[in-house]
Amino acid sequence: MTSIKRIAKIHCGTFDAEQYWREPDLAKLPGLADPENLRIVAMMDELLFVFCSPSEALITRKAMNQAHKQYLTGIGFRFENNSFDVDGELKQLNKSMLQLLAEADASAFAKVAAGKPELVPFAPIPFTGEASERHGFVCRMPSMDIIRRVNTKTYSTDMKERLGLPNVSFIASSCAELRETGASLLKKGAFLIKDNYGVSGQGNLFIDSASILERVIAYTESQEKKGKQVRFVVEPYLDKLCDFSCQFSIDESGEYRLISLQRLANDEFAYQESYTPEPEFLQLLEGEGYFELMRRTAEELYKDGYYGHVCVDSMQLKDGGLVPLVEINARKSMSLIKHQIDRYLAPHELQGNLRYFSLRSVNADLRFEDLISGMEEAGILYQPGMSAGIIPLTANTLTINRKPGKPYKGRLYVSMASRNADIRKDLLMQLHSLFKTLSLQVLN
Template sequence: MTTAPTDRPAPPRVLFGSFDAERSWEARGGRSALPSLAPGPAAAALAGADELLLQLCGPRDLLLTGRPMVPELLADLRSHAALGAVATVPGDPAVPVEERLAAGAGAGLGASAHTPLPYAVLPVTPAAVAGLGGTAAVPEPAAVLAVNAKTWANAFCAAHGVEGAARTAGSAEELEREVGRLGYPVVLKSAHGVAGRGSMVVTDALRLGAVLRYQRARAADRGEPLLVQRLYQRAADFSAHFDLAPDGSMGEVAFRGMTNTGLSFAGSDTLDERVEARLRADDGYLRVLAALGAELGAAGYWGPVCVDGLIATDGTLVPVLDVNARLSMGRIALALDAAAPTRLTRLSFAAVRCSGEPRDSYLTIRRMLAEAGLAVTGDRGHGVRVLTAATLRAPVGRCYYVVQADTTEQVAESERRLRELLAQLPSAS
């Protein structure tokens, strides 16, 4: 069921939370049955990414951050949209915000009457909400953990006959058998993982042999089962976004395009209007989303939902590749769309060398953009905006940015020029 829009003002919200929820879920859900191919981003960079949540804050909302925001960044962001208030949670910046709130550090931040909207519900989140002095509920962490597992989404696909359902392998022998049935290439997925962590493309017996040896060496500590899925040749990646209310009602669906590097998320883009038109005209696809929303609600989840899907080069629609029962980069990008409704937008990030304090790096990047004529200003509606500063921590940080332009070619050119500038940043001595 889809709820109708309402003119009633929404209650004020308080936003906060860790952008690396999957690491917590993976630790509780069971050890990955896949070897790690690449390290994830530095914890400090992800901790500072909570500044991105300001894009979701309306004028009456409150954002709680782990570190004080750079004043120049805050002023720059507010020059483009009417954003909410910001407060820093007291305590050790190395301690996650949720844990500080649970220990009572947020009691004086004035959020007791706000509706909580965490980036993701973690085991500590109910205590964090209670620490704010509020009485609003959040979903049970156990339910959130369950529905964010790739095995849950796959069970939904299998039960509903949805294209893309994977096979399950709980041992090295089962894995070898299922890969043999599907044939190369295949994608192997562990139950939890994000941005390519916990997923691997297997194209031949050599790569499969490495995984089998890894599993057999750890037979006594096997962890969660693997999913074995056909590798689709992608023509378009996309994400569908909606909200589930506690009563199970489902809000309107919005779409974003995605850019992936291999299996890793690389950016959220304005979706090609032809792809969006196809999705909105496909009654079968919309029924899948409605059924998915109903089952998420039945499992005890409510809140923001992001459902990744793809269209293959042969035209096959894969409606549910992944279910993210949390906020997402795509949801933040939708808010950026609203701030620049006549532009195409691309939300992405880049690893950058940093020196000095984050404020130093932010001001340097801001100056470089202005000198290159790339900065979005009141008179110039296309170009680049940097969205975070706390992530610019030495020696290697992350620069989160949005590109605004009139055409996809202009988006690509502005991003190319931005990355050339970022490569010129001085490194820490």
């Protein structure tokens, strides 16, 4: 950090917060960890620049790409950022950004800490308090026990009962219960098993046969015999039309503030895109009492000791019915990031979306600078005054796995700014064409 001006807030975070909330004695569902994906997710803290004002700072695990930072500054995003890597050579991937910050030399952040700024994480996780204490940051958040509790799938399931909502979810607290509930649900169709701390495609299993169920039970039983606690949510696989989510906040006095509602595009169970809903959809939700339900949800969360940001995942079924509360995420969210971009674009009378592309670079020497130059030459790189353009929101997520002489996997987050969806489709086609020119294969 080079600035000596007073910094009001420090933004930072770890996007896979769920793995730091989960208790070590919980049984896990089968799944494969992809080291390349883990490194990419570790770089997603770049996205938090959207929350920064000129008097605020963003601390990222890796120093931001200079070409990317220069571009963001040029289009109006001004903030302080560390010019050094906090985690060295990425050998500490098992440590969250907050733990790294808690262990960092206090002198490294002495200038930004001088005004006693507030530490504002993407999600409050262990070491948030320790990081604040070490560097003299102000920290406002509930206890970690409360945060862990309200972010479980079982809490969301119980909340449906408290709010008097139809509830088709079941809590399985043993392999015996998982087998019994699963067998009963299979008689009616496919169902889902959800890890208590699963998120965005990780920790959700689709079960459509007895043989698959038995394989999951066998995997889980081996953990149960070793003393692990089984704690899964089991629910029917619903005939869904679309996903959407509501973002709101609860302050320390319990005051509720509705922030936004976003439509979602998901690939299987994983987040892929947030986009602005049609006015008719918002009117439908208002008529169904959806927003009043969000206020009541906030009241219940506050009764349980939680305050801060919340994102409630919801869905609309193909028969027109609503499932207003699928799960509660007591943290910031991708859709909240999208909302922040909306705020930036609003004075230009534009709307954006938020989406990502999972990419594999056949060209081992490809750099982010090559991509942003290609976008500029193609006339699709957004600049103020343009009626349409693409804003690259991340850079290190694209190149973190880059090694000399080897193809690598990356991810690019963007917002496509325009006045209507048809123009965004055209931008998408042009971006895909550029990917081909740069030997980037789209994986999603």
